Amino acid sequence: MEQDIQQYNNPEVKIHPQSLKWSSASRILLMILVGFAGMAVASRGAAQSIPALPPTNPFMEYADIFPGQPVIALKTRIFSCRLPPESLRDSTTHRNPIQNSCIFTPIKGAFSSIEAKFFGDTIDKLIFTVRENRLRVGDLERILETPPIHIFDREVYFVSPKNLITVKTVAFNGQFSLFLPVWSIAFTR
Numbered sequence: 205m206e207q208d209i210q211q212y213n214n215p216e217v218k219i220h221p222q223s224l225k226w227s228s229a230s231r232i233l234l235m236i237l238v239g240f241a242g243m244a245v246a247s248r249g250a251a252q253s254i255p256a257l258p259p260t261n262p263f264m265e266y267a268d269i270f271p272g273q274p275v276i277a278l279k280t281r282i283f284s285c286r287l288p289p290e291s292l293r294d295s296t297t298h299r300n301p302i303q304n305s306c307i308f309t310p311i312k313g314a315f316s317s318i319e320a321k322f323f324g325d326t327i328d329k330l331i332f333t334v335r336e337n338r339l340r341v342g343d344l345e346r347i348l349e350t351p352p353i354h355i356f357d358r359e360v361y362f363v364s365p366k367n368l369i370t371v372k373t374v375a376f377n378g379q380f381s382l383f384l385p386v387w388s389i390a391f392t393r
Contacts, residue, residue: 261347262314262339263332271330271367271393275304275322283308283320303328314338331390342382344371344389355380358387367391 226234263270269277278285283306308318314335321329341360345351348369354361360380362369369391373384 263347265313266318266330266332269318269320269327269330271327271391273327275320275325275327277327278306278308278320281308327393329390329392331388333388334386337385339386339389340382341371341373341384341386344369344386345382360384364391367393 268280285304285306304322306320306322308320309316310318315332315338316335317333319331319333320327321331341352344362348362348364350362350364352360352371353363358373360371360373362371369389371386371390372388374387375384
C-alpha cells in the first residue's frame with residue numbers, strides 16, 4: 205500500500221491510460237466498412253460526372269395520331285373501333301356527345317396497346333398502356349422535359365404546351381420515386 209502511495213507522489217512515475225487494443229476481427233471489419241463508404245462516395249461522384257443519355261422517345265412514332273389530330277389519321281394503323289349504333293349517333297346533340305374509341309395493339313415496342321378517344325372529327329385523348337418494366341416515371345420526366353406537377357397515390361400529372369398527361373404507376377408504397385414503373389400514360393387535349 206505504501207508503494208502505491210509513493211507512485212502517486214513520485215513525479216517520475218507517470219500513469220498512462222490503457223491504449224485501445226483492436227482485435228484482428230475488429231480491424232478487418234473497420235477496413236471493410238471504410239472500403240464500402242469509399243466505394244459509395246466514388247461511384248456517386250463518377251455517376252454525376254458522366255452525362256446521362258436521354259431515353260429514346262417512344263411517342264415520336266405516334267405523333268400523327270396525338271390529340272388534336274384528325275380522326276382520319278387512325279386509318280394509318282390497324283385500329284379496332286367501337287362506334288355507337290347509328291340510331292344513337294343520330295339522336296345525340298352537341299351538348300350530349302357519345303365518345304368513340306379505337307384501340308391499336310402494337311406487336312413490339314414500349315406499348316402493349318394504344319387507345320384513341322374522340323367525340324367528333326378530332327382525337328381528344330390517347331392512352332398508352334406500357335409493357336412491363338419498359339418505362340419509369342423518371343424516364344417520362346426526361347422525355348417530356350418537365351417535372352411532374354401533381355403526385356397522388358398511383359397517379360402523376362405532367363403538363364405540356366398541348367396536353368395534360370396523366371401517368372398511372374404499377375405500384376406505389378406511399379413514397380414517391382422516379383423509379384416507379386409506369387402502367388399507362390394518357391395524353392388529353
